[in-house]
Amino acid sequence: MNDISQSPERRQIAPGGSRSLLPSPDQRERLRKRRAFKDHFSRYGIGIAGIGVVAALAMIFVYLFSEVAPMFRSASVSPQASYNAPGVDADDELVHLALERYNILGSSFSRSGRATFFEIADGDVRASFELPTPDGAEVSAVGVGAPRSQSIAYGFDNGQVALGVVEYEMTFPDNQRHIEPKLTQPLGDEPITLDEQGRALSVIGVQVSDRGSYIAGATDDGRLLVASFDTRQNLMTGEVTVEQTVVELPGIEGEPQQILIDGRFRHLYVSDERGYIHHFDISNLNNVEYVEAVQVTDSGYVSSMAYLNGTVSVIAGTSEGELSQWIPVRDSHNAYSLVRIRDFASYNGAIRHIQPEYIRRGFLVGDDRGNVGIHYTTSGRDLFQSSLSDQAIRMTAISPSNNLALITDQGNQLQVAEVSNPHPEISFSALWNKVWYEGRSEPRHVWQASSGSNEFEPKMSLMPLTVGTLKAAFYAMLFATPLALMGAVYTAYFMTPRLRGKVKPTIEIMEALPTVILGFLAGLWLAPFIEGSLPAVFSILIFMPLAMLATAYAWSRLPENLRNAIPDGWEAVLLLPTILLVGWLSVAMSPYLEIWLFDGSMRQWLTNIGINYDQRNALVVGIAMGFAVIPTIFSIAEDAVFNVPRHLTQGSLALGATRWQTVMGVVLPTASPGMFSAVMMGFGRAVGETMIVLMATGNSPIMNFNIFEGMRTLSANIAVELPETAVGSSHFRVLFLAALVLLGFTFVINTAAEIVRQRLRKRYSSL
Template sequence: MIDFSPSATRLRRRLRHSRDRLATLLISAGGIGVIAAVLAIGVFLTLEVLPLLAPSRVTAESPARPAPPLAESVAWLRADARGGLTLLADDGRLWQGHVGETGETGMADQLDRLPAALLGGQSISAVAADASAPLLALGLDGSEVLLVPRAASGEPQWSHARRHSLFAGTPVAGLTFGSDDRHWWLAGHDRNGRVAVLRGARATDDGNLGDPPQRFTLPVSASQLALNNAGRLVVGDGQRLEVWALNGETPRHLGGVRALDSQRITALAYLVGGETLLVGDSGGGVRRWLNARGDRAPLIGAEPYSTPSQAAITRIAPLPDRRLALVLDAAGGMALYQAVAGRRWQGQAPDGEPLALSFTPDGERLWWLGEAGLTQFAIDAEHAEVSWQTLWTPILYEGHDEPQQRWQGDVSGVESEPRFGLAPLAWGTLKAAAWALVFAVPLALGAAIHSASYMSTRLRARIKPTIELMEALPGVVIGFIAGLVLAPYIERHLAGALALAVVLPLGLLLGGALWSRSPHRLRERLPLGWAGVWLVPWLALLVWLALTLSPTLETGLFAGDLRAWLQARLGLDYAARNAMIVGLAMGFAVIPTIYSLAEDALSGLPGSLGEGAQALGATRWQALWRVLLPAASPGIFSAVMIGAGRAIGETMIVLMATGNTAVMSWSPFEGLRSIAANIAIELPEAALGGTHYRLLLLSALLLFVFTFCINTLAELVRMRLKRRYRRLEAGA
């Protein structure tokens, strides 16, 4: 028996009110939690991406320290990873020590002198060495060079040093060194511009240099030299660059280029990898040249870096294991240049031209010895290769003849140049989504219009849940079927697949025309509400017809090979996994979303709208086109935009149904790589905090912002359309 007493009624009212408040709080908390989670994702991505925007800097870590001994006549300065310094004077005196925080030398500092027999009474006039060089080469003012093997730590092994003649009676003015796994090359020029080369075998583990090196004289004049580790020598003189190959039995001249129009070449240096050459001139400009392949000119010039200094470039010092170089000019300026991004920092040297400088092996510290003393600089350029230009504009990369839009972040090591262009990934994302919508939107909207406006109620009750169940198929399953079944089948029956795109629309129009002109008795037996059933045999006949006639058409129109015809006539290369396959597979995955939302929007319209239009004399088609579709357009637009968002963010289908090639092409027969698929492929292998890792998160942030903007725009358009057509519902 129900208790209707006032106290029981109040109790039930309080319980109902409490439950309502609890439900409201839970729903509000869930909504706020979703918003907070989305904002947290955006904040996390933003914080991880911000270091990419930080400018490069070269900053002095402390005031200049007093110069160590021998600074007034130093010929070579070496810094090791633990802060130790080695100074070699031009007269052979040697100082090794450690400079502390206060500028005083540590306990291990010592002053020594090379054995007199090594220098033979000569002074050091030129030095060639870098952090990875197996030899230290000292040019002497008596025309000879001293070759000193170096241990794995970089320490010179003076006891194994040898002297060799490079010129006859003239001091060595400049040296450059290069080596591979078997040989080393030493090129030098004297004060008269003559060029000579020594070629020998690499030193053994015990420091033995082996047989005496071979000596060659090149018939060319030089003021600057640069040599990479493949034996490619670039000789600069005046405005020209001449290129020689030293990796054969004898040097070979590969050709030359005119590098400058009016200025003179004043500095040359190869960056790590030996493919990028930086050229400084007397006007303060720096330009990048790349090694060419084949029978082309030996060097390919990139666009000059912007905003050159006004003073002549005096020195280009490459950083170890990084595509960066410190550039000095005659006015005391110093700048940091990155191979593809150009100048990333500019400042002023502490005291003009340095007496000597040296980088630590990791390239993060610079020791500068000048008139004012010894200064240590910190080089903060972790993401120097990232700029708006390198991300979105074509760049001339190593190994290419023309500027390219490329993404290749997972390089094997410092010898390979990374390519961080986001444009191909953005293009691939939009291309995959566009082809998916081309396939999905006509089918999904056509099915929604037919089921909402023409299909019988009983058939609609079975068809709609079946189509909606398609959304439960995992993307990985669809991608697996597309990559392993659909792609090979279409590759074997390309002509038939393309014929279907023509035969099916024309066949459906023909079927509609035949149905409208069929006898009334037949039309009663084939009601329009069941067209989805009785059209199946007709569609099957069209598919069979297209596939059966396609070999004949391919033989008659395309010489029996459609793929070869596309390549020869239209320049279209057909890849087995391409954008068309992605469009078919991803369109299949998007159809249920667009269909369900569009069908709900059409079914939710008042029945009086269509009935009123037909009562005023409109046909069913006119009522649909002029009244129902405009009234349902907000919901239909939302359905298409949500489907587009699903297509843009899809990962597994794109990952498995394309070749994942980051190329920019309009052709539907070529592959692509989307942002989402690229993140799935490369993020697990990216080094935490590195440039590659942060650029992947930047692409995720761009995808996040793009999707947010598209959804916001879709909602604004939907609300505007809803207000515009609300009067139709009100009038109904």
């Protein structure tokens, strides 16, 4: 007894005479402290981990936003230097101003026919050239071609014209770039006669492209002439011959002010002092047609107009300071008409000069109050407008790299200004609203971000991609949700434990299948199979449920002793022969159904009734992506149903409810928060899926929910185009915006889903 009482451990005699050792008070205190430490560590550790996850998501959002935000900044113009325009005397007039791509040399053309090339930094003259002038003639008109052509034409008072084209020769002496300017004359060293009557040319327009050269002019007696020039060079002698065709255009009311010719030599526009633009079709010089006259303004006249890059859109400025964009739109009869599609911010004074950018759809504007502005057509943005001179703006020029501008005023004072305008083509309306693009008959949502042509107009509407994402997710969930939820309910509540132990792991293993394999099979096997067996697909959808109901009815009519031979929970196994038989019959009968019902081809029948069918379409994506989403929904929903407390279901059964009544009235309400979470998890995966959509669709960014046509999703578009785009470009940042939209979309959906789940949980927590 003394030994026991003096032992540090307390001994207790348990029932049956055995003895057990219990911890001493000190040991229990140490255990309590250890558990308390673990509890605190777990609590704060999990909390810190949760905060870390939220912080990581926030940092992802901040990073994406930092890449997106620069797209929506306005342009800025910062004057750097100022000097008198080189090559223009006090008694002369500046008629054209230009920059070369490296911002080293500028060029000025005076009315006397002198071309001067100067250093932009300080205005020092590098070279000077004179265009040939006929003896005794004077310059009466000057016309400038598209900026990319670097062409200028001088018209004389004897009906002749001289055409000059600026070229730059680049060398690298001592590893230093040296640019040598040249002024070539593609039509020969002597002026060419445009008007055989020898009348003075009051207005002249020119266009030079790889298709040839066109020059149009208005004479002082009101006639309009257009000439095409085809130059040929003898390879042996180097002699250049020029074939010329001159046609007189129909007369117009009003005095011509300016003439424009497009680069495809199809449209010719003449503005007059009454505010009209006259449209001619010159695609066939043997049959020139006067198309129409459109009124630009009713309170003034068209003071300046210019072609944008691509020579499709015309920007018209008026004496009242109005700016508008016009494009030729083709109707159902293949006839073009000039349509006003967009207006820009007005100016206080008359528009004096419009200078288009070289490779974008932007342009600079100067008015007679000294204001200069920058605008962009596709986005409809007015990016900059400010007063840069006390005098009227005479001429502006923008470099091909769009980062430097030359601005001259009425006093021939030239300003060199740095321009920052990296992303003018992006705006909220261009990304989400319909935009009227060049070559389209109406405003549309279009995604076509790049092309091999420098004249291409980027079309970056996110609506087709967003609709495509929702379309793919919708059809995938339409296929997966009923199968996954019903399978989860049956597996968790009706299936025997032994069969459940085989089915549940098998379906969960499906989630480990690489999506690239599913996309590969969908694109190379499933899509051609569905295309060749469309009647089989619809036969399965119709006859499979009917066959399952018929099998169930037949099973219920069998003798009871036969039905009792099959244990409860194994009914699904009995349906396998029915499923296989109906599937085989549907595929086997598909060719005959096509012959009997669809004249041999169901795809052609769909086309005939106005339903487009693409081989890789939303139906293929719905099946393939639904197959990938089913394991996620099934696993979470099955756990939610299986974990419904047994006393609830047993109580329901004890009160006389059937098993199906118990499922509908007790199991589903109790498990609804978990099942709803399962559906939202599956939806999130469907929205973010990339490889299946990438390989099983045609990646066509279209705006419809036709199950027989494809789509392009946000995630697939990012995967395809991000590796090929230039870092920091507008296209690059729009793809980051697509990622931000995808992140925000899933965040909003998941937040709403969690709110709904919590409310469902609170509502049915009393069960």
